[in-house]
Amino acid sequence: MGFEDWAAEPINWVFLAVALATTVSGLRVVTSPNVVHAALFLVAALAGTAAIFLLLAAEFLAWVLVLVYIGAVIVLFLFGIMITRAPTGRDEAEVDHGRRLPAVLVSTALFILLLWGLVSQWGDTTLDSVTAGTPTSVLAEGLLGRFVFPFEVVGFVLLAALVGGITIARRDLSPAEEKERESR
């Protein structure tokens, strides 16, 4: 499949746009000095991911991503940012530490390696038959059928995280503080 053929498919242009947006947002997530901005860029990146899912005809998953991530997780993040008074200014020294070069090197190298691997493994394998979306019922049957046990386990993990989160983050008052609160 040459570039001509590829460019002939309109859906690919859609992909290109979405991918570009996602990449830029992702880049800003890791470079923005402002935590709030970073979080919002993550929203964008995730939205882009959801769009990609749509392109791949995984509608259910796309909506899950939007609802769970953009709806819930990001809100959680914003809470965290507010409570911990994360830096929201423009001072880059605040958010990154100086050792940026090794990180760049490492991640670039990783990317090159991955790229090499992907190209040599998949070449130009096409994804032609992506037309009909996956019915949600298939996922439902999978989750409650064959994967019901992991499903329950994950549910348990969520519960544990819930309880754990509360336990960890709850402030244990010292006896003195306790008394003070009672007297108030």
Next chain:
Amino acid sequence: MGVSASPHLAAESAAAVATTGGIFSEWAGLMLIGPILAFLVIVLFGKRMRHQGAEVAIGAMAFNLVWSSALLLLNMGDSGVLYERSLEIASVGGGLVFELGWIVDGLSIMMYWVVAAVGLAVFIYAHGYMKGEVRVTFFFAALSLFAGSMLVLVGSPNLVQLIIGWEGVGLASYLLIGHHWELKENSSAAMKAFYTNKVADVGLVIGVIIIGITLGSFHFWDLASAAAEHSAALGPVAVAAGLLLFFGAMGKSAQFPLHIWLPDAMAGPTPVSALMHAATMVTAGIYLMARTFPLYQELATAARPWMIAAGTVTLFGMGLLALVADDIKRVLAYSTVSQLGYMMTAVAAGGYTAGLFHLFTHAFFKALLFLGAGSVIHAVHSNNMSDMGGLRRHMPDTYRTFVMGALALAGVFPLSGFWSKDEILATLGYEGYTVVMWIAVAGAFVTAFYMARAVALTFFGEFRGHGEPHESPPIMTRPLWALAVPAVLAGVVNIPGLKLPWIGNFTSWLSVRSVPMGDHHAEAIDLGLAAAGLAAAVAGLWLGWVAFGPPAADRTDRDRVEVPVLYPLLRQKYYLDHAALGLVWVIRQPAARAVNWVNDYVIDGVVNGVGALCQRLAGLLYGGVDQHGIDGVVHGLSWGTSGMGGMIRRIQSGRVQQYAGLLVAGLLLLAVVVLFVL
């Protein structure tokens, strides 16, 4: 000297009818277990007993005396007892089996009886001697263990059990010599005894291993028959095995130069010395040589000259040391060493009966002498003869019995020592070791000389110590008299050519063996040799009396004949202690320290160095990659110089991101290696 015309093995033809000994043999193991059991009982419950456990120990010994007397009686006369019983305690593969058991034959019956008889006398004596001492309970426990281990040793039908008893004896001697361990010199003496023996045990153990593997059996009787048949397997290693066993025996039986522990062992309470010198410890080596006699007689003949050499040096050289000692117990100790030299020489020269007979008589008079010395020490509260003198009047019982013992030891006719020493001289002459024989005669002279000196300095002249010495209580003097009887009379049982009715003689007691072995014993007295021996003894006594008897005994500078080179040499005990201490020092100090240094600085140095190197490498890598960070340079420098702690801190920096970075980098590296290199 009545030279037997019969060849070596002819002695066996006289062997009487062997019986199994019935119930006494079948349960003879009780004698081995009894004292050990007594040891356990005393350790666990002794403190609560009326006599602090002494009654248990004495009871076990009395039982043994009765039982072994029964066996002895059965063995007398024309019928000998022969019985063996082994219980397997482990099979270890390769056809080898470890067993425990007991053996009943002439040799072991004699030893059972000697241990029981001397042991009982000493135990009873000790009950009086130790009154008011510290740790009496433990003392009797250890005494029981001492006797018990010796019985395990002499009752052993195989070499492995022999080792068990052998080292058990060593352990008990360690406990007893160091009885007053509050003083460092006592505990050091105990250590020295145990340690010297342990050195010798290396020989024993290796010898046993060689025999055991070669024969596929540890049984003495298998060894004896293999030797008698001139076994082709055993032949090539026989000399090595024989010499190694002899090396082990040198430790226990205090042969030159491994005798150094014995005089120091006088640090123990006197009853211990008596037991050790008479019955339970130093005789073990002689017993071992006798038990493995066929090996030396038939196969390891090349080992015999060496053994005779060691024995001869011991019998003469160690006797000389007794001349200059001031401590009465040391005089006796050196005399023991010298007498052991006689026994060893005799056995090595082929005089199986002669050596054992001397062991037999020596057990009585040496126990007697030690107990007498203990009685004296008890009275004057000093070991040194310079604090004694004139005790003849204060301690008549002790005096009389001591003199009997001294005369017996000196070999004066017709006391027991005369007969046994004469038999040794006769054997040496018969076997052709004429030079050795004359050295032994000279040794007899020396023996008589130092005994005369000891008696004169202790019992004659004026009392030089402090206080008013008293005769010991009856509980101590009665054992003296009890021992004096055999010390005087024991010679009767083996007068050459005389075979008593009912009793037979010592030779016939020992003649029942499963395997015939060559052994010479005289059929009649060689008057010339006997006269020479007696003359030497009398001359020694006379000279000793002249030099040290009254009035000379009262002079303070007793050792006025200080032969220039010889005297210091003797006073310093041939400098052997210095040599041994030097060797120990080399092991303890430079060698041990060097090893420790190697451990801490070389091996660990490599380990720590690798650690530091990794850390430095990590520092370099990280610092090199990280060109912007100041941290990198600063820390890189500090990594290079800080210690192990620094290294740990570096790698375990706790910085999650550093971990993650290294993780990813490592992953990358791995991927590259897997993809491109492999």
Next chain:
Amino acid sequence: MDLLESWALSLIVFLPLVGALVALAIPKEREEAVKQWTLLVSVVTLILAVVVAARFDFGAAAGFQFEVDVPWISAIGANYHIGIDGISLPLLVLSALVVVLCVIYSWQHWDEPRNPRAFLILMMILATGMNGTFVALDLVLFFIFFELVLLPMYFMIGIWGDRTMRKIPGFRKEVETRLYAAIKFFIFTLFGSAFMLLGFLALYFKSGSGGQQSTFDIPELIARGHLFEGTFAWLVFGAMFLGFAVKVPMWPFHTWLPDAHTAAPTVGSVLLAAILLKLGSYAFIRIAIPILPDTARDWAPAIAVLAVIGIIYGSLACLAQTDVKRLIAFSSVGHMGFVMLGIATLTEVGINAAIIGMVAHGLITGLLFFLAGSIHHRYHTREMSRLGGNLKLMPVMGGILGFTAMASLGLPGLAGFWGEFMALLGSYQPLPGLSTSFFRTAMVIGAIGTVLTAGYMLWMLQKVNLGEPSSEWAGKEFQDVDRYEMAAWAPLIVLIVAVGVYPRLVLGATTDAVVGLVETAFRAVGG
């Protein structure tokens, strides 16, 4: 009782782990409850082990009994294959016993920072690892259990260990002894087991070369021994050697041992000495030698040399120590040298010697470390120059110390003797094909080592037990051996005597198995 046949071993292995999990649920403050629970669990484990021993068919000790073999990770052909034979039975019982004694001992003896629950949980995990190693018949399973013991011990040393600062030669800064020791122990062992794992994997892959399914199964690998030969086998043996030798430890991989022992809390040292060291030598007997017998023959002289060096070196190093516990730790190097010398002979007698030596060393050195711990507990020092007159201050403890020291120096009639004696016995006549004169030299040097052993033990006794108590202690009241100590030590004392007098207690189980092992390995294949 088929149920017992199939479940007993699994229970012995996993009961402690379950116990540990349950103990997690007990609140930390309820120390007594935690202690009682762990005691219960460990006693039940011991009873199970004894029941297994009682039902063990000693007539068929050469084969595996109580065997369970079910698929586990089918993708790599790893099975849950466990079973015991005469070789592992004594060690399994020993391991179960020592854990019980450690629980009893630790009832009253807690090192800072206390926290009995955490400590006992670690101990239970350790028990699972140790018991598991002795029953595993699958290399993956073996490896997991072998490594499982590492972690609890690391924490035991690192958390409850000796807090004094120590100067490490070659480094400028002082470090806390426990940290240094724990990390050294960990790194050393991990280093070794990395090689060991490589060896296992190599065996796995090579085992498929005969056209069969690759396998981790130990008996199966033994049967396929002919597949491993030449340089491959040599390298694999070398890799496994590194892994096992570090654990034993053999000279020169031993330096973690004195540090770890000295720094570890008492119970940690006891477990380390009594059981953990045995894992390495056991692995030689169970894995390295039967699977690669011909290579073992090539390696035997090297092992013997290192063993003999270890004997002499350990004894000499002991003489230079000032710390009682460190001295005992170094003595382990020497004693394990005898064990390895026995193994190196590749004969029935030698391997038997190694097993009884392992058991005896477990009993004796375990007891010695208990004593060193109690001495430290009383005097708050282990410097021999400061101690002295212990026998006067605490007669019972002094007596037990004397007894144990005697056992340790190999006094005949006590357990320690047989291992040494039989190791020497074996090396007088090693496996045909090995150099006799070489091994005889080793035997003589080893025998000299026994003398040195006696030397440092007597010296230690003189320093610690004998003499008048120094002014520092004289007149002070010391609690002599208490109930818990007595309860923990009495079984060891009884066993030391029992094994010494009647070695068949151990050898009765092992001899057939060892004979079978040597027969299969060297008579059938090597000729």
Next chain:
Amino acid sequence: MILNQFLILAALLFCMGVYGLLVRRNAVMVLLSVELMLAAVNINLVALDALWQTAEALGQIMAVFIITIAAAEVGIGLAIILLIFRNRRSANVDELNLMRW
């Protein structure tokens, strides 16, 4: 559409996430980077699922699991950050060396 366009996008996002993980000081931002990486993984899963068209949509089910776990992780992570912040008045990772012993 070719498969690789999705996979390469995912790789790109993943590497960005790695970069963020390594350079960010603030713990919250580190968590954001982790989320980015997870999203990248999800893309991979869905893309490969589209390729293989498994009957049970295995890839998508895995993605569901990952999203769930990620949510749990964020919850716990933020809780920890909160706690640390409360104790240390800072949520900067490089000031945390609690994990060191």
